[in-house]
Amino acid sequence: MEVPRNWRLQKQRLALVGEICPHCQAKIFPARDVCPQCGGEAKTAFKFSGKGEVYSFTTMYSVPSGFEQNAPYTVALVKLEEGPIITAQLTDVGEREVKIGTPVEMVTRRIRQDGDERGMLIYGYKFRPVGLGPH
Amino acid sequence: MNNVVIIGIGQVPVGEHWEKTLANLSTTAIRSALQDAGDPQPEIVYIGNFLASSISHQANLGALVCEAAGLNGVEGTTVEAGEASGAAALHMGYLAVRSGMADCVLVVGVEKITDMIGAEVETYIAQSGDYDYEGMQGITPNAMAGLFMQRYLTHYQAPRDAFAVFPVTAHHNALSNPLAMYQREVDLEAYRKAHAVQAMLKLHDMPSYADGAAALVLVNEKLVKPGQKAVGVSACEIATDTLAVHDRADMLAFEAVRISTEDALRKAGITRDCLDLFECWDAPSIYGMLSFEAAGFAERGKGWQVATPVALALDGRLPIASLGGIKARGFAPGAAGVYQVVDAVMQLRGEAGQNQITDAHTAMTQALSGAADSAITTILRTL
Numbered sequence: 001m002e003v004p005r006n007w008r009l010q011k012q013r014l015a016l017v018g019e020i021c022p023h024c025q026a027k028i029f030p031a032r033d034v035c036p037q038c039g040g041e042a043k044t045a046f047k048f049s050g051k052g053e054v055y056s057f058t059t060m061y062s063v064p065s066g067f068e069q070n071a072p073y074t075v076a077l078v079k080l081e082e083g084p085i086i087t088a089q090l091t092d093v094g095e096r097e098v099k100i101g102t103p104v105e106m107v108t109r110r111i112r113q114d115g116d117e118r119g120m121l122i123y124g125y126k127f128r129p130v131g132l133g134p135h
Numbered sequence: 136m137n138n139v140v141i142i143g144i145g146q147v148p149v150g151e152h153w154e155k156t157l158a159n160l161s162t163t164a165i166r167s168a169l170q171d172a173g174d175p176q177p178e179i180v181y182i183g184n185f186l187a188s189s190i191s192h193q194a195n196l197g198a199l200v201c202e203a204a205g206l207n208g209v210e211g212t213t214v215e216a217g218e219a220s221g222a223a224a225l226h227m228g229y230l231a232v233r234s235g236m237a238d239c240v241l242v243v244g245v246e247k248i249t250d251m252i253g254a255e256v257e258t259y260i261a262q263s264g265d266y267d268y269e270g271m272q273g274i275t276p277n278a279m280a281g282l283f284m285q286r287y288l289t290h291y292q293a294p295r296d297a298f299a300v301f302p303v304t305a306h307h308n309a310l311s312n313p314l315a316m317y318q319r320e321v322d323l324e325a326y327r328k329a330h331a332v333q334a335m336l337k338l339h340d341m342p343s344y345a346d347g348a349a350a351l352v353l354v355n356e357k358l359v360k361p362g363q364k365a366v367g368v369s370a371c372e373i374a375t376d377t378l379a380v381h382d383r384a385d386m387l388a389f390e391a392v393r394i395s396t397e398d399a400l401r402k403a404g405i406t407r408d409c410l411d412l413f414e415c416w417d418a419p420s421i422y423g424m425l426s427f428e429a430a431g432f433a434e435r436g437k438g439w440q441v442a443t444p445v446a447l448a449l450d451g452r453l454p455i456a457s458l459g460g461i462k463a464r465g466f467a468p469g470a471a472g473v474y475q476v477v478d479a480v481m482q483l484r485g486e487a488g489q490n491q492i493t494d495a496h497t498a499m500t501q502a503l504s505g506a507a508d509s510a511i512t513t514i515l516r517t518l
Contacts, residue, residue, distance in 0.1 A: 005267075009267060009271075056282040058333055059333055060281075061331075061332070062257060064257040066258070066273075073273065075282070076282075077386075085381040085386075087268060087269045087272050089272055111271065111272070
């Protein structure tokens with residue numbers, strides 16, 4: 001069980017909260033102590049829009065423990081509108097063809113289960129192709 | 136500063152050693168290396184290991200490995216740098232002898248993967264990436280390699296067969312290495328026909344994880360006895376990149392490889408033209424290609440035009456995977472960086488049998504952790 005860790009990461013995972021550097025205005029995700037652009041101290045929260053496009057992707061058949069129920073699934077690097085790239089699963093793809101450049105948006109989904117069938121359900125961001133409507 | 140030389144090598148063939156413990160593997164490699172070196176007494180033992188604390192639930196390998204090898208009382212600690220842990224242990228040994236802190240150091244890389252089977256293994260091998268933002272998304276090293284390959288193919292408009300040269304070369308060279316896990320040919324046709332491990336990667340694009348151990352004896356050059364087989368270590372340089380791939384300004388750049396290669400060449404006082412072989416990180420195949428480019432052997436995006444089967448063959452311009460590389464030897468992660476050096480030492484001693492590279496005097500080896508989150512480049516030379 002990793003309750004403290006999952007509690008600590010909930011803002012990032014559920015609301016895509018990162019930072020904006022007060023010195024160079026770089027948008028940063030995930031939050032960190034030092035701005036990767038200018039090396040200054042970074043601490044101002046910034047909420048990302050969740051809109052972006054596929055930067056790279058691949059479909060996995062052999063997956064780690066806790067993810068078996070979702071297999072196979074497609075993981076992607078998503079370039080957010082504001083600049084940073086993040087790693088996430090794609091969801092609700094259906095029969096659509098994913099390509100580099102496909103526009104996607106963030107949704108909140110169950111990521112995995114921590115521990116056995118009585119373990120905590122961990123939710124977080126996944127991305128779906130835009131224009132699919134509400135779920 | 137003292138010159139560092141390798142006077143002993145030892146290895147266990149990589150494989151699924153169900154009946155052997157982690158300590159059995161390390162002991163066999165250590166005793167074989169010490170015997171090869173003429174049984175010196177090591178002052179320090181550096182142990183490269185990545186997964187024992189998760190897969191075998193065993194930390195504190197300093198005590199375990201030293202005791203098992205009959206070296207009770209000797210200074211021993213684990214050095215960890217993901218899949219490059221073995222090369223990191225060599226780096227520590229190099230520092231100890233070079234600085235004069237010790238005259239004789241034993242370096243051993245050991246990995247015992249088969250203590251565990253199933254999906255949990257995928258979870259643990261993913262530990263060399265960023266757990267919070269990569270591992271938590273259900274991504275594994277294989278999947279990460281797939282993301283690199285998709286990006287490379289699209290960005291550079293390269294053909295899908297571009298990466299075949301790495302497994303094809305490694306398997307061809309392993310044919311005449313009795314210690315390799317796969318002593319069989321994989322030609323282009325077999326590469327194409329192999330099943331997909333995931334959407335982007337086929338079977339032969341990936342290494343096969345297995346158990347193994349390899350060891351080196353490092354000494355101060357002044358201690359080399361007349362007639363002793365010694366190979367010089369000219370440089371051993373570590374560079375790091377961002378832990379998470381998505382944090383890189385240019386993911387196809389493999390900056391850690393570029394930096395550690397340039398540092399190593401500069402410290403060794405040589406240029407790329409001086410290298411007679413390159414034991415590169417040949418699997419995943421896409422990492423072989425990106426390393427080849429980042430190390431400066433080809434322009435970016437054009438590695439597949441330069442890294443041809445002819446150029447990388449044993450009699451080519453820059454031989455790679457001379458005894459089977461990571462792909463065909465089998466991949467024991469924390470030991471792989473030491474196996475690479477063992478292979479290079481065999482070449483420089485002229486003991487590589489049918490795989491001997493003619494007039495081999497200078498070799499470069501390079502170990503990566505994760506998606507080149509760290510790169511460790513070592514340059515070896517004949518004395």
